[in-house]
Amino acid sequence: MKLNDEQREFQSLARLVSERQLAPLAPLADVEDGFDRDAWEVLREHDFVGLAIDEEHGGLGRGVVTGSLIIEELARNHASVALCFLVPYIFAAALADSDDLAARYLPKLASGEALGAFLLTEPGSGSDAASITTRAELNGDSYVVNGTKHFITNGDVADLGLLYARTGGPGGSGISAFVLEMDTPGVTIGRHEQKMGLRGCSLVEVRFENARVPVINLIGQEGTGLRVALTGLDFARVLVASLAVGLAQGALDMALEYAKGREQFGRPVTSNQGLQWLIVDQQMAIAASRELALEAARKVEEHEPDALQYASMAKAFCTDMCMQVTTNAVQIFGGYGYLRDYGVERMMRDAKILQIFEGTNQIQRIAVARSIMGRE
Structure with missing residues (x-):
């Protein structure tokens, strides 16, 4: 893809x-979890944190x-903090109207004064977001919220949350979205949670016991929450694809640098054709993934009809590639x-969750299949 200046x-x-600044921090963050x-x-x-939010x-x-x-560049050296880069895009998409x-x-959020969290996943609903059970009951000028969210990235340090709760009957049409101030009583x-990878960010459970969210914090209308969530996830999937590309490139660069300086049997290991081909195959996979991720990003940005299909393809393809390369x-x-x-084991651990969160790669394949079959 051709880039502008x-x-x-x-x-x-x-x-x-x-x-220069993130690479030295990543190993310590991994230990501290x-x-x-x-x-x-x-x-x-x-000023990276405000990139997604409009100038107004x-x-x-x-x-x-x-x-x-x-x-992509951030993830080459510190995938955990690159993950935090997703949240302003999700908020900006959710609050666009x-x-x-x-x-x-x-x-x-634009200034970084506040951190955000995405409060969707629950103990009984992962891929099936329409089955969430956290309840928001209208009571006067507030909704009273009860329930539990889990696997919430940086939920313990977030100031704001995009909260999804059931205000109506079963299914997606009964879900509404809210902006939650996390210090709400x-x-x-x-x-x-004690995680295998991405240990430079936290993962927590968030509980709601008669928490009151003002009516004015309802996003859009009641019953439109799942649509709000899926719009944000479309942005997130594209960005996760590019995060995977960066993480893979960082790991391969590190491995290549190491191989160049190592000798076995009296000659550099890079003179071994088997190793050369392995490295070349990995670089080709990264290059192909990068182009797919950027094309998906362009389609989402320009609201093209097949943007959602490309977002799912990029997320699945790039994160599977990243697991293989690391x-x-x-x-x-x-x-x-x-x-x-040496750090590459950290990168391998970081890579695994990319195949699971923001919609598992199996779910992405289902979404792509439906998109393709629907056009036939």
Whole structure:
């Protein structure tokens, strides 16, 4: 995909920031297993956190293509903080038609003063988002919310949340969306999950016990919440695809640099044709994935008819590729790849969840199949 001058400038800046400021933070964040505040402050320092939010609300107003370029560069060295880059895009998409809520909350997200969380997943509903049971009952000028959300990224440090709760009957048409202030009485943080990867951000349970959310914080109309959630997920899937590309590229670059300096049987290991072909195959897979991810981003940004199909294809294809490339990067390091000293094992652990969250890759294939069959 051909980039314009501004996009190339953003890409170059993000790569520099990633290499110089984020790379040293990633190993420590992996050990500490919690939100990497220092890395987040780096994103704030360079105005990346407001990229998705329009200028009227204090952001830079750049589209998902530019966002994809930036998240790829961030993920080369620190996938956990790159994941935080998704949330402003999801909020911006959710509040696009809600002028009052946008005016009240987007400036805080654009400046990085507030962190956001996406409150959809529940213990009994993962891929089947339409089956959520958290309930929001209208009571005067508020909705009273009861229920439990889990696997909420950075829910313990978030200031704002996009909350999805049932206001009507069963199915997707009974779900509504709200902007939640996380310090609302009745909102508590439960279990902190111990994760295999992406340990530079937290993953928690969020509980609601008679928490009151003002009526004015309802996004759109009652019953439109699932549509709001799916719109945000379309943006998220494209960005996750580019995150996967960056993570894979970072792991392969690290493995190649290591291989260039290693000798076995009296000659450089890079002289082995088997290794050369392995590296070439991985680079070809990354290059193909990058083009698919950027094309999906362009289609989503320009609201093309097949944008959702491409978002699902990019998410599935790029994250499967990332798992393969990071696994092979560990193999290239040999026994050293299994040690924490070199970082590729962290990248391999980070890669696995990309195939699962924001809609499993099996669900993405179902979505693509339906899109293809529907045109026949």
